[in-house]
Structure formats: C-alpha cells, structure tokens
Amino acid sequence: MATLSLRNVTKSFGALEIIKGIDLEIEDHEFCVFVGPSGCGKSTLLRMIAGLEDITSGDLLIAGQKVNDLPPDERGLAMVFQSYALYPHMTVRDNMGFALKLAKVPQAERDVRVERVADLLELRPYLERKPGALSGGQRQRVAIGRAIIREPSIFLFDEPLSNLDAALRVQTRIELARLHERLGSTMIYVTHDQVEAMTLANKIVVLRDGRIEQVGTPMELYHHPVNRFVGSFIGSPKMNFIKGRVHSVSDAGVEVLLPGGGTVTVPVSAPAIAAGDDIDLGVRPEHLDVDDAGPLAGTVIVVERLGNETFLHVEISPDLILIAGADGACPLQVHDRVRLSVLAAACHVFAGDGAALPALARHPLATNPI
Amino acid sequence: MATRSRDMRTGPLLAPAVGLLLFWMIVPLALTLWFSFQRYNLQNPLVTGFAGITNYKLLLSNARLWVSILNTLVLVGSVLVITVISGVFFAVIFDQDFWGRNVARLLVTAPFFIMPTVSALIWKNLLMHPVNGFFSYVSRWLGLPVVDWFVQVPMFSIIMIVSWQWVPFATLILVTAMQSLDREQLEAARMDGAKGFSMFWNITLPHLQRSISVVVMIECIFLLSVFAEILVTTSGGPGLATTNLSYFIYMRALLQWDVGGASAAGVIAIVLANIVAAFLIRTFAKNLERE
Numbered sequence: 001m002a003t004l005s006l007r008n009v010t011k012s013f014g015a016l017e018i019i020k021g022i023d024l025e026i027e028d029h030e031f032c033v034f035v036g037p038s039g040c041g042k043s044t045l046l047r048m049i050a051g052l053e054d055i056t057s058g059d060l061l062i063a064g065q066k067v068n069d070l071p072p073d074e075r076g077l078a079m080v081f082q083s084y085a086l087y088p089h090m091t092v093r094d095n096m097g098f099a100l101k102l103a104k105v106p107q108a109e110r111d112v113r114v115e116r117v118a119d120l121l122e123l124r125p126y127l128e129r130k131p132g133a134l135s136g137g138q139r140q141r142v143a144i145g146r147a148i149i150r151e152p153s154i155f156l157f158d159e160p161l162s163n164l165d166a167a168l169r170v171q172t173r174i175e176l177a178r179l180h181e182r183l184g185s186t187m188i189y190v191t192h193d194q195v196e197a198m199t200l201a202n203k204i205v206v207l208r209d210g211r212i213e214q215v216g217t218p219m220e221l222y223h224h225p226v227n228r229f230v231g232s233f234i235g236s237p238k239m240n241f242i243k244g245r246v247h248s249v250s251d252a253g254v255e256v257l258l259p260g261g262g263t264v265t266v267p268v269s270a271p272a273i274a275a276g277d278d279i280d281l282g283v284r285p286e287h288l289d290v291d292d293a294g295p296l297a298g299t300v301i302v303v304e305r306l307g308n309e310t311f312l313h314v315e316i317s318p319d320l321i322l323i324a325g326a327d328g329a330c331p332l333q334v335h336d337r338v339r340l341s342v343l344a345a346a347c348h349v350f351a352g353d354g355a356a357l358p359a360l361a362r363h364p365l366a367t368n369p370i
Numbered sequence: 371m372a373t374r375s376r377d378m379r380t381g382p383l384l385a386p387a388v389g390l391l392l393f394w395m396i397v398p399l400a401l402t403l404w405f406s407f408q409r410y411n412l413q414n415p416l417v418t419g420f421a422g423i424t425n426y427k428l429l430l431s432n433a434r435l436w437v438s439i440l441n442t443l444v445l446v447g448s449v450l451v452i453t454v455i456s457g458v459f460f461a462v463i464f465d466q467d468f469w470g471r472n473v474a475r476l477l478v479t480a481p482f483f484i485m486p487t488v489s490a491l492i493w494k495n496l497l498m499h500p501v502n503g504f505f506s507y508v509s510r511w512l513g514l515p516v517v518d519w520f521v522q523v524p525m526f527s528i529i530m531i532v533s534w535q536w537v538p539f540a541t542l543i544l545v546t547a548m549q550s551l552d553r554e555q556l557e558a559a560r561m562d563g564a565k566g567f568s569m570f571w572n573i574t575l576p577h578l579q580r581s582i583s584v585v586v587m588i589e590c591i592f593l594l595s596v597f598a599e600i601l602v603t604t605s606g607g608p609g610l611a612t613t614n615l616s617y618f619i620y621m622r623a624l625l626q627w628d629v630g631g632a633s634a635a636g637v638i639a640i641v642l643a644n645i646v647a648a649f650l651i652r653t654f655a656k657n658l659e660r661e
C-alpha cells in the first residue's frame with residue numbers, strides 16, 4: 001500500500017541539530033523498528049514522519065509523493081502514542097470514531113466500522129465505557145483501534161508497550177505481530193526493548209545521535225554489526241569487548257593476541273590491518289564457554305541464574321570483566337576460578353575507529369543483506 | 371486510591387475544630403433568625419416584642435424584594451456568562467506562544483488584585499463618567515452620542531465592572547487547567563484531523579469543563595453578595611435598577627434601621643443562596659467526579 005522514503009532528512013530545534021541527515025527506505029508491508037539510546041532522536045524522527053514536527057531540510061515521501069508540507073491527517077498515517085493519549089471525556093466508541101466523525105462519515109457507517117475494529121481487538125464489551133474505566137492493556141487496545149479505524153497505509157508506534165507490565169507486554173507484542181500480518185500495512189515502531197525490536201521487526205534501524213548507524217534484519221544486525229556501537233547495542237546481555245592486538249593476518253582471518261597470552265583466529269578479512277594494530281575483539285556472552293583449556297583465566301564475581309541459562313561475570317583483570325553464558329545447571333559459585341574459551345568463528349573484530357572488519361562468511365540467518 | 375479505615379477514633383480529635391466552626395456559624399445564624407421574628411427598629415425603641423411572621427409577610431409582599439432578587443440573579447448570571455466565556459478565551463490565547471505573553475497575562479490578571487471599591491471608583495470616574503470619562507471621550511471623538519452609563523444602562527454598567535473584576539479569576543483557573551491538557555492528546559487529535567474550532571470544541575472545552583464548574587461555583591458565592599461596587603457607583607439606583615439582595619438588606623438595616631426586617635431579608639438571602647447552591651451542585655457536581 002505505501003512505501004516511505006526519507007531523503008537526507010534533518011531536524012533542528014533552533015541552532016541545535018537533532019536529526020543529522022537520515023536516508024531510509026521503508027518498503028510496503030514492512031515492520032520497521034527504530035532503536036537507539038535515549039535522546040538519539042527516535043521519537044523526533046517518528047513525529048516528523050507523522051507531521052507533528054516539521055522537517056528542517058530533506059524530503060519525506062510516502063508512496064512516492066513528497067509530503068513534507070502535508071498536515072498530519074492528510075498523510076494517511078495513524079500513530080499510537082506511548083501514553084495512549086485517549087480522549088478521557090469520550091467513550092471508547094467515540095474515541096475510536098473521532099477521526100471518522102471529523103471526516104464527516106455518517107453515523108451509521110461509523111458505528112459499523114467502530115464495531116468491526118472493536119471485534120478485531122476484542123473491545124466490544126467496553127464500547128460505552130470511558131478510558132478511565134479501562135485497564136492499561138484495554139486502553140492500549142483502544143489506542144490501537146483508534147489508529148486502525150482510519151485504515152492508514154502506515155502505522156506509527158512510539159514505545160507503545162512501555163507502560164504495560166511484563167506479561168501484558170509479551171501478550172500485546174504477539175497481538176501486534178499478528179495484527180501486522182493480518183492488516184498487511186507498513187508499520188514503524190520505536191522501542192527501547194531489545195526483545196520487541198528483535199521479534200517484531202523485518203528491518204531494524206539503529207540510530208545514534210541523529211544518524212543511522214546500521215539498517216538491517218534483526219539477524220543481520222546481531223551477527224554482522226557494522227561497528228562497535230551496533231554490536232554493543234543489539235543483544236542482551238551486551239557483547240563483551242576485549243582489548244587485543246593483532247598478532248598476524250592471514251587468509252584464514254586475523255589472529256588476535258588476548259590478555260593472558262592466548263590467541264584466537266577470527267575469520268574476518270582485513271585489508272587495512274597489520275600485525276601490531278590495536279583492535280577490540282567483540283564476543284557475545286554465548287560465545288564464551290567455561291572450558292579448562294580456554295585461553296582466558298579469571299574469577300567469577302557475579303552469578304546470574306535465570307533457570308534455563310546462567311550468566312557468569314568473570315573478572316579477567318581489574319579492568320576487564322567478561323559476561324559468559326553458561327548452562328542453567330552450571331554449578332559454579334562466586335569466587336570460583338574459571339577458564340573461558342572463545343568461539344572464534346563468532347567473534348567480531350573492531351578496528352581502532354570502531355568499524356567492524358567484514359566477516360569472511362555470512363551467518364546462515366543473515367545471508368542476504370538488505 | 372482506596373482510603374484505609376483507621377483503627378483510631380478520630381471524632382474527639384476533630385471535635386474542637388468542628389465545634390468552633392459550628393459555633394462560629396450557628397451564633398450569627400441563630401441571632402439573625404431570632405431578630406427576624408422581632409419587632410426591632412432602631413429608630414423606634416418603643417416598638418418591641420415578638421412579631422411572628424409579620425416581618426416576612428411584609429417583605430414577601432414588598433415588590434422591592436422581588437425586584438432585588440431578580441436583579442441579583444441577573445447580575446450573577448450575566449457576570450458568570452461573561453467571565454467564563456472571557457476566561458476560556460484568554461486561557462486558549464495564553465496557551466499559545468506569542469510575543470509579550472507574560473505582560474499580557476499580568477495585565478489580564480491585575481484587576482483581581484484591586485479592591486472592589488477602588489475598581490468601582492476607577493470605572494465610575496475615569497471610564498464611565500459622562501463628562502470626564504474615557505468612554506465619553508472616545509464617543510465624542512467618534513462623533514457618537516455620549517452615554518451616561520449609570521443612568522442609561524445602570525445594570526449593564528455594574529455587570530461590566532464586576533465582570534472586569536472576576537475575569538482574572540476565571541482566566542487564572544482556566545489557564546492552569548489548560549496547562550494540564552495532555553500534549554499527546556492534542557497531537558492525537560491532530561492526527562485524527564481536528565484543527566481550529568473542532569479541536570477547541572471536541573478536546574479543549576471538554577477538558578476545561580471541570581475547571582469551569584469550579585469557577586462557576588466559587589464565583590457564585592462571591593457574586594451573590596456583591597455590594598461595594600453598587601454602593602460606590604449607583605447606590606442601588608436609579609430607582610431600584612441596581613439594587614441586589616445584599617444592597618436591599620443594607621438599605622433595610624442601615625438606612626431604615628429596621629433590624630427585624632433586614633434580618634428577615636437576610637434569612638431570605640440565605641434561602642436564595644441555598645437554592646442557587648443546590649441548583650449548581652445538581653448541574654455541576656457530576657463534572658467534579660473523577661472520570
């Protein structure tokens with residue numbers, strides 16, 4: 001139904017540039033998630049797309065049409081706000097039908113459409129209630145209903161689940177995924193939540209400081225981060241970074257000298273790297289294993305048992321603490337001495353400027369880059 | 371939030387304060403009631419004793435009382451309408467960002483801090499005076515006939531003065547209410563296609579409804595007893611044109627020295643105030659409930 005393109009879009013508040021040139025294509029039917037640290041401009045970008053903030057420079061195109069100067073209600077978008085922003089003095093029915101009422105849709109048709117959406121979201125029993133008499137999850141659904149009823153070509157969500165409790169968040173997340181499948185519309189979704197981003201998205205956009213760091217499928221971002229920032233941002237617990245030195249460079253990859261003397265050979269291509277260069281070795285917790293023959297020795301300082309798995313915080317040296325994923329049944333205790341081995345094939349090497357060295361082989365789940 | 375029932379009996383702790391307030395209220399009320407059934411005129415100390423309902427009979431058959439009740443209602447009603455409409459208007463205006471907003475806000479608020487007598491004098495002598503007043507100056511400049519406000523449109527003049535004093539109150543309350551209007555709600559409404567008047571009518575006004583009720587209730591209490599403005603400007607005249615109930619009582623008590631009759635009128639005023647209060651509470655109280 002609608003594609004969305006951002007062409008070198010910027011936004012300044014006064015002299016302060018918040019969005020510093022964004023180029024992005026969002027395809028039809030896509031579920032695109034914006035992630036990034038707090039204050040990086042996710043909400044601002046979403047609000048610019050919505051038409052609630054004007055665009056300082058650059059072009060915003062919806063279905064090929066430039067819409068920079070179109071008011072919000074004429075862009076064919078609907079937005080779900082973090083605080084739901086329901087109209088407290090109106091019943092659920094009127095809340096959902098408000099846009100139609102303003103568009104002068106006759107009462108009878110309005111009722112039909114409201115009821116259809118209410119059925120879809122299981123809100124039928126609450127139609128005559130005011131938002132104040134609903135639970136958080138029900139309010140959330142009304143907010144989504146208010147967006148759906150306008151049959152927008154693109155949905156915008158700004159952290160829609162952050163006010164829900166954990167269980168409801170999971171449930172609503174699944175409902176959203178199903179809704180996306182059923183409606184088939186394009187969705188743009190801002191979140192802080194790793195899991196939401198990874199599970200919902202076809203495409204994740206990682207923002208930092210008003211710029212795009214990387215765009216890709218969740219698996220692509222997870223397995224092939226283009227730089228240290230994306231590597232540390234995607235994944236929970238975070239990727240470990242080990243300061244190392246290049247020992248040798250060969251066709252098989254880069255051999256990295258670890259603290260404590262061991263080496264690992266990471267299969268990345270390294271045209272611009274030579275022996276002796278300082279690099280950061282990125283290792284995700286699940287790629288560090290407790291192994292008596294491993295090259296890294298240290299002391300367990302924290303044990304986080306989640307039941308199905310255990311995270312060990314291991315102090316290798318006072319300024320290097322690694323998080324290692326272990327089995328749920330791992331018997332290790334705090335103060336135990338352990339050795340860790342590194343799954344070299346899954347490691348990342350980041351050069352001095354933070355850029356990742358390209359892997360020699362793509363991960364099977366991230367083979368076709370966007 | 372649920373209020374928890376306490377284990378301790380709070381009655382004895384509250385009793386002194388409640389008792390004092392009750393005493394404070396009951397004594398004047400009882401005295402007024404008592405006097406209203408007495409023959410008691412300060413100019414004629416020989417006529418004394420229990421009057422039965424004579425004072426009330428005389429009053430209720432007195433057309434002046436009914437005129438003053440009507441005047442009271444007209445005054446209260448008009449001022450309420452004017453202040454609420456202007457208050458909403460200013461609240462919406464001051465919610466926008468414009469150059470000089472703080473100064474404008476100060477100017478709109480200022481009349482509230484002027485004593486009623488002083489503001490009445492300002493209006494009487496500086497603005498509405500048929501010879502020296504600013505309004506007459508303007509009409510002369512425009513070549514229009516000069517209006518002698520307190521003679522030609524006395525009630526309207528009083529309404530203007532009292533409204534001028536009470537617009538700031540309505541504005542203050544409603545500006546505060548505007549600030550609590552959720553910005554995301556406004557943005558959601560914008561996404562839904564509301565703008566200009568439809569935004570005001572569907573979002574802003576319903577949001578202000580509760581505060582408007584508060585303004586109406588509080589103003590009512592004060593407007594029922596407007597006095598200084600009338601005393602200073604028209605003294606209730608010409609004829610009875612601007613005599614409201616409190617001015618009527620004043621005339622009875624302190625111009626005719628009829629304590630009995632004035633007390634009876636006072637009791638009637640209390641009844642009237644209660645009728646108005648009951649009416650207000652029926653109309654507005656449900657707005658004050660939580661949504």
Ligand SMILES: Nc1ncnc2c1ncn2[C@@H]1O[C@H](COP(=O)(O)OP(=O)(O)OP(=O)(O)O)[C@@H](O)[C@H]1O
Nearest residue numbers: 013016018036037038039040041042043044045192
């Ligand atoms: N109206 C404004 N005027 C000035 N600066 C603003 C305005 N709105 C946002 N900003 C700034 O723009 C930056 C980005 O804000 P934005 O709300 O987009 O962040 P975000 O990525 O959504 O953060 P969060 O994850 O905390 O919601 C912030 O530094 C913020 O202070």
Ligand SMILES: [Mg+2]
Nearest residue numbers: 042043044158
């Ligand atoms: Mg935000």
